[in-house]
Amino acid sequence: MPSRTQYSKAPITEAIIDIGVRPSESVRLDDLERLHDSIRDEYPGKAGRSLFQGRFRAERTGVSTSASQKPMGFLFKSRDEKQIVQMRLDGFTMSRLAPYESWKPFRDEAQRLWALYRDVVQPEEATRLAVRYINRIDIPLPFDDLKEYLLTVPEVAPGLPQALSGLFMQLTIPQEDIGCTTILTEALIEPPAPEVASVVVDIDLFRTERVPQDDGKLWAFFELLHDRKNQVFEACITDKTREMIQ
Amino acid sequence: MPAVADLPPQHSVVIVRSFPEAQGCEGRFLSDAAERATSHWEDRAERLLSRLNGADDETLDYESVPLVPVGSVLVRYEIAGELRPLPYEWDE
Numbered sequence: 001m002p003s004r005t006q007y008s009k010a011p012i013t014e015a016i017i018d019i020g021v022r023p024s025e026s027v028r029l030d031d032l033e034r035l036h037d038s039i040r041d042e043y044p045g046k047a048g049r050s051l052f053q054g055r056f057r058a059e060r061t062g063v064s065t066s067a068s069q070k071p072m073g074f075l076f077k078s079r080d081e082k083q084i085v086q087m088r089l090d091g092f093t094m095s096r097l098a099p100y101e102s103w104k105p106f107r108d109e110a111q112r113l114w115a116l117y118r119d120v121v122q123p124e125e126a127t128r129l130a131v132r133y134i135n136r137i138d139i140p141l142p143f144d145d146l147k148e149y150l151l152t153v154p155e156v157a158p159g160l161p162q163a164l165s166g167l168f169m170q171l172t173i174p175q176e177d178i179g180c181t182t183i184l185t186e187a188l189i190e191p192p193a194p195e196v197a198s199v200v201v202d203i204d205l206f207r208t209e210r211v212p213q214d215d216g217k218l219w220a221f222f223e224l225l226h227d228r229k230n231q232v233f234e235a236c237i238t239d240k241t242r243e244m245i246q
Numbered sequence: 247m248p249a250v251a252d253l254p255p256q257h258s259v260v261i262v263r264s265f266p267e268a269q270g271c272e273g274r275f276l277s278d279a280a281e282r283a284t285s286h287w288e289d290r291a292e293r294l295l296s297r298l299n300g301a302d303d304e305t306l307d308y309e310s311v312p313l314v315p316v317g318s319v320l321v322r323y324e325i326a327g328e329l330r331p332l333p334y335e336w337d338e
Contacts, residue, residue, distance in 0.1 A: 014273050018266035049318045072318060084269045095269045130266055134273050155247075168279045174251050189275050200272050 007245045011135040011201075012100040017110040017222065018206075020091040020128030027121050032073050032087050035120055039085075039113065045077030049088055085113050091128070092117045103226055111219060118215070126213055130206035131225045135233065136189070137241060138196040149241045150199065152184060164188065167199070178224060180207045182232055201236060205229050267317045281316065 036046055049072045073088030086093040094110040139149050145162070146153040154169050156162055167188040174181055185202040192198065205225050212218045268274060288311075 014268050014270040016266050016268060047320060050320075086267070091266075093266045097270045132266055132268070134268060134270065134276070136272050168283060170280065170283070171248075185276055185280070187276055187279055189272060200276060202273070202276055204266075 006102070007242075009245045010100060011137050011245055012133055013098045013136045013200075014132075014134040015096045015100050015106055016130070016132040016134075017094045017107065018091065018128065018130040018132065019093075019114065019126055019218075020130075020208075021121065021123035022125050022127055023089050024122040024124055027089065029071055029073065029089070031120050032089070035087055035116055036074065036076060038116055039076060043076035043078050043083070043085060045075075045079075045081065047075045047077075049073045049075055049086060083109070085110075087113075087117050087121075089121070107219075107222065107226070115215075126211045126218060128206060128208045129211055129218065129221060129225065130204060131222065131229050132202070132204040133229055133233070135201045135203075137199050137201060137237075137244075138191060138193075139199065140196055143197075146199070147238070149238055149244075150186070150201070150236055151238060152186065152236045175205070175228060178207075178228060179210060180205055180225065180228070182228075184232065184236070201233070203229050203232050203236075205232065277317070 036043070050069050072090060073086060075084060075086045077084050082097045082099075084095040084097070086095075092114055094106075094113060096106050100106070137149065139146075143149070146164075152171070154164075154167065156164075165188075167186065169186045171184045172181060173184060183202075183204040183206075185200070185204070187200045187202075189198050189200050205228055207221070207225075212221050268277065
């Protein structure tokens, strides 16, 4: 896969670093809430995160339904609402919305907040590591073939009309050499202007087995995930797209 | 051209709900689209699988597939009060 250059108009709308955990049994929601005190200056916004579950059951005696709501943690937002961190009992998620500067400051901030989270939650183990980058590529209209801009696209039989008015495609691609999986999702979305068509290219790269537990190895693995994410993106775009975002 | 990876079937056919949960509008759009695609697929796959397993449609001891939590949502309810029908013009 090709290597990456830095783009001045990178189409990233959201970058995510995610660490799933099995928490220690002693950790409580109040402990997570207290974390806000140490980051309130940079992340004044706060909201609760809950898990909703529903169940429908058909038995000989009749049908029963049930639903439950379980508080799972908190979401803290920066003043400009571009940086959002979720601290939940089941994991830690850091999001950066556009404009995205670069990997290093994003990773450093995630690393700093993870250290605070880890000290409070004392996870039994990390269960999942993921980086996810959502890109929106605005393609000027008109164009003949999506392949002029993207190399991973659906193949429509030659006997059918080739124009698409809707697209949602999700591919699960094992990355066996690094023990990871890529979920590549592409979709047509509402464009910001009538003279372009917008395609979202979402790259979610994760590992759920043999997850590094030591902090040094964990963050070294994130470097690997990030590099591979860049390679996946580069492999998906054409030179025409590169010119657009250069 | 793509081929199917040499993995257990559930690894190659499952539509993945978007995770980790995104906060931007593009990510939320994808989550909704993935959710719709998942329901669409499960709706059909459930019937196909029950036929393969020789399930009898008459029995009522069907055990649904346990629901997997897909994420969390924040909702706000407002009580609108008593509702009345809208006025309707009767065209004689």
